[in-house]
Amino acid sequence: MDQQHSQLFKQLIVFICISTIFTVISYSYLQENNQLDSRNNHLEAENQKLTLENDYLDSDQLLDAKKNSYYSWTYVNKQANKLVKDSNGKFKKSWAIYLVQEAESFDISPYIAYELFRVETGNTFDPNLVGPETKYGKAYGMGQIMKNTAPWIAEMSGIPYNEELLFNPYYSIHLTFVYLDFLHKQYGNWDKALTAYHRGIGGLKNYLDKNGHAKSWYALEIKNNAEDYKQFTNAK
Numbered sequence: 001m002d003q004q005h006s007q008l009f010k011q012l013i014v015f016i017c018i019s020t021i022f023t024v025i026s027y028s029y030l031q032e033n034n035q036l037d038s039r040n041n042h043l044e045a046e047n048q049k050l051t052l053e054n055d056y057l058d059s060d061q062l063l064d065a066k067k068n069s070y071y072s073w074t075y076v077n078k079q080a081n082k083l084v085k086d087s088n089g090k091f092k093k094s095w096a097i098y099l100v101q102e103a104e105s106f107d108i109s110p111y112i113a114y115e116l117f118r119v120e121t122g123n124t125f126d127p128n129l130v131g132p133e134t135k136y137g138k139a140y141g142m143g144q145i146m147k148n149t150a151p152w153i154a155e156m157s158g159i160p161y162n163e164e165l166l167f168n169p170y171y172s173i174h175l176t177f178v179y180l181d182f183l184h185k186q187y188g189n190w191d192k193a194l195t196a197y198h199r200g201i202g203g204l205k206n207y208l209d210k211n212g213h214a215k216s217w218y219a220l221e222i223k224n225n226a227e228d229y230k231q232f233t234n235a236k
Contacts, residue, residue, distance in 0.1 A: 076100045083114055090125040091117070095169045102177045111226035112190065113176060116197070119222055120144040127169040136200070140166040143176035149200075153179050187214075194219035 080096035091114070103110035121129050121142060131139035139146050145153070145166060154161035157178040165171040183193035187204075191214040196204040198218040208214060 076104075079110060083110070086114075087118070087123075087125055090123075092169070095125075095173065098170055099173055102173060106177045106181045108177060108180055108184070109226055112194075112222060113173070113180065115222040115225045116176065116180075116194070117142050117173075118225075119218065127172060128167050141172040142169055143172040143179075145172065145175055145179070149179070150175060153182075156182065189214075190223055191215050191219045194222055 076097055079100045080093055083091050083096040083099070084093050096114075099113055100110045102108075103113060117125055120139075121144070125142060127142045129141065129144065131144050137147055140150075140163075147163065147166075150163075150166060151161045153175045157174065159174070166175075179197065180193060183196050184190065187193050187196065192204060192208075195207055195214045195216040195218060198216065199207060204214060207216060
């Protein structure tokens, strides 16, 4: 009987050892898989970032523009230089070129978008900016886009969404134009579109109910500065 107990005890010890080894191996395998998934997600985000930057760097699009086009390369370069100068170099030349291109694509004044970025970032044009905590969360990037808004803007545009890309200036510029275009078409004027961008669609409704108009300080500052800037640059 003692021999049987001893044998059973040995078998139990062996079983426990095997189970422990299996558990350790399984855990290690799971950890390795999680690390690989994390690396893959990071690489995917980097790939999307590089794709956006490559799209910008492909200046053949600009060079193929009609010689007398309003948005010819000469015009784009000239406008970009003015934006860079106005920002004291904070708004990078490559961003400015991409912004002017997007403005052409969406038929939106580049000055509206530029002034929006200036106001949203407090004149820093910091692509890595994280806004203060609100009841809806934080806003991210140069366009200060909320995480609850960004995915459907990206989906509407037909491009992939990744949170890390909100800090990519080209991605932020593109999403901002997509959202502005949507809001302007939705409401038909810039007061409502800009106030909705700043306060959210629900916030616009509340503002309208309270004030009877959408001429918020945010909309007026962007519109007035954009118009002043347009007149100033066109006079030169």
